[in-house]
Amino acid sequence: MDYRLYAVTDRSYLDGMDLVTAVELAIKGGATIIQLREKYISGREFYELAMEIRQVTKRYNIPLIINDRVDIALAVNADGVHVGQEDIPANVVRRIIGPGKILGVSAKTVDEAQKAEKDGADYLGVGAVFPTPTKPESEAIGVGEVKRIKEAVKIPVVAIGGITRENAYEIIREAGVDGISSVSAVFAGDIEKNTSLLIEEIVRAINDRRRR
Amino acid sequence: MDYRLYAVTDRSYLDGMDLVTAVELAIKGGATIIQLREKYISGREFYELAMEIRQVTKRYNIPLIINDRVDIALAVNADGVHVGQEDIPANVVRRIIGPGKILGVSAKTVDEAQKAEKDGADYLGVGAVFPTPTKPESEAIGVGEVKRIKEAVKIPVVAIGGITRENAYEIIREAGVDGISSVSAVFAGDIEKNTSLLIEEIVRAINDRRRR
Secondary structure, three states: OOOOEEEEOOHHHOOOOOHHHHHHHHHHHOOOEEEEOOOOOOHHHHHHHHHHHHHHHHHOOOOEEEEOOHHHHHHOOOOEEEEOOOOOOHHHHHHHHOOOOEEEEEEOOHHHHHHHHHOOOOEEEEEOOOOOOOOOOOOOOHHHHHHHHHHHOOOOEEEEOOOOOOOHHHHHHHHOOOEEEEOHHHHOOOHHHHHHHHHHHHHHHHHHHHHO | OOOOEEEEOOHHHOOOOOHHHHHHHHHHHOOOEEEEOOOOOOHHHHHHHHHHHHHHHHHOOOOEEEEOOHHHHHHOOOOEEEEOOOOOOHHHHHHHHOOOOEEEEEEOOHHHHHHHHHOOOOEEEEEOOOOOOOOOOOOOOHHHHHHHHHHHOOOOEEEEOOOOOOOHHHHHHHHOOOEEEEOHHHHOOOHHHHHHHHHHHHHHHHHHHHHO
């Protein structure tokens, strides 16, 4: 799994563009994973949208992760599911999805991270690193805490929350994470350009980190 | 399966009583199936509530059906799941849950009913029979249409929507359904008394129907 640029969808940024097109642009630009995140649609709409998105991600051989709804992930045979601390507990999700699907878990403390790892998570989404408009209620933990969490677990860590083209380099290099995750830095504005500039920063940071 | 009195939960009717107590009273009064229906809580809360309710239903050996969220039904190993026309399609749900769990589907037309039966539904929730405060947007189809649907399928049919102690007899007797389903007629007011009076009407109607 390539966790470097983990794009999380949000249709509210798309200004009328359909999500399938937006996801394809993100992939063309360099997104390495797509997470489909939907909050206010019916199960049927979520299912139908996920079926469409799955066609694009399959075509480009990019993993599709479904946010929160384990049943939607199973229904469309997605590559995995991502749950937060307010969703069905990770160990229960692992039991439902079996060993073959990717399980991601959100964590904002070392305790949550280690518990998630023990509960069967394949990777962690850690943050919010910085304050973020996507989740205004999520407290920013800073780069230092992300680093501490990364060092406390063996599974890959993706940093999330308030990440921009400007700070992506610092996070990757300083926190030692496996990738960054973003909604707005990917989907607001020119999606293909956003992702290609982001992946450039990420690659540069990983290379510089290795050289140290 | 005994579909005679299918109680659908709604905590907004409980006036401070906890749902576990309310469900136990409904079962003591005569409810034959419990459906846990929750709309505005997190996956974690839904999971935890379902785990609690499952203990009560198990103790009384009453089937527990989860509304809409197939993942919650799998997570708590409920007896089944109920989906509407706006949820994940019935044939997909059947594939996810396997042959061992009960699958209920809402239908308000003969077409929807026959499709659900073909898609693997074990029973149908048909209505709204009468206008109902629980789903004000749901058009009332009347007893005659419920009867027509019941006659068009082989699987059990539970009538739902606007059912009261006063009209339960008529619906059971005239529409030929296997049971009635209600939120408010069960959970508003004295729950044990509500259910015991309802089941009395249902039994009387079924007996009178048989005698015809």
